[in-house]
Amino acid sequence: xxxxxxxxxxxxxxxxxxxxxxxxxxxxxxxxxxxxxxxxxxxxxxxxxxxxxxxxxxxxxxxxxxxxxxxxxxxxxxxxxxxxxxxxxxxxxxxxxxxxxxxxxxxxxxxxxxxxxxxxxxxxxxxxxxxxxxxxxxxxxxxxxxxxxxxxxxxxxxxxxxxxxxxxxxxxxxxxxxxxxxxxxxxxxxx
Numbered sequence: 001x002x003x004x005x006x007x008x009x010x011x012x013x014x015x016x017x018x019x020x021x022x023x024x025x026x027x028x029x030x031x032x033x034x035x036x037x038x039x040x041x042x043x044x045x046x047x048x049x050x051x052x053x054x055x056x057x058x059x060x061x062x063x064x065x066x067x068x069x070x071x072x073x074x075x076x077x078x079x080x081x082x083x084x085x086x087x088x089x090x091x092x093x094x095x096x097x098x099x100x101x102x103x104x105x106x107x108x109x110x111x112x113x114x115x116x117x118x119x120x121x122x123x124x125x126x127x128x129x130x131x132x133x134x135x136x137x138x139x140x141x142x143x144x145x146x147x148x149x150x151x152x153x154x155x156x157x158x159x160x161x162x163x164x165x166x167x168x169x170x171x172x173x174x175x176x177x178x179x180x181x182x183x184x185x186x187x188x189x190x191x
Contacts, residue, residue: 044180120183154189
């Protein structure tokens with residue numbers, strides 16, 4: 001009888017701990033952010049400078065990459081930018097200017113002005129959308145959102161990220177790097 005009671009208490013405690021676990025318990029670790037050059041995507045804003053164009057032509061302006069992954073330049077029309085690195089986009093624009101005989105040896109400068117925002121949800125003081133800065137860690141993202149609440153499970157978060165065109169959710173630590181477009185979720189701790 002005593003043994004049966006012991007097993008019943010143990011099973012009850014196990015069920016209680018499983019029911020009280022946060023949303024992090026079933027998540028695998030998030031693959032690390034790539035260390036390769038950043039690839040532009042929809043929502044990123046870039047400044048394109050093309051010296052040598054007619055001064056009345058607004059070829060030196062900022063452009064937001066649309067949902068088709070393109071920017072619309074006055075002299076070239078729609079130019080594919082999504083999925084390209086900054087140097088790849090510069091080369092593509094220069095090549096198109098040369099092919100259309102608009103400039104002989106164009107020097108094109110592309111500078112990121114504003115990258116896609118990231119989002120922080122859950123147990124932080126000010127959840128919401130925030131401007132991404134290069135080299136941001138999870139802890140920096142939490143800090144931008146006002147820090148943890150007293151109920152927050154600290155040290156580990158869930159991140160939703162687009163990887164190869166599909167949405168992936170994984171666990172990440174405070175030192176892991178985030179990317180533009182990530183959604184960082186901080187769960188409530190269970191006592």
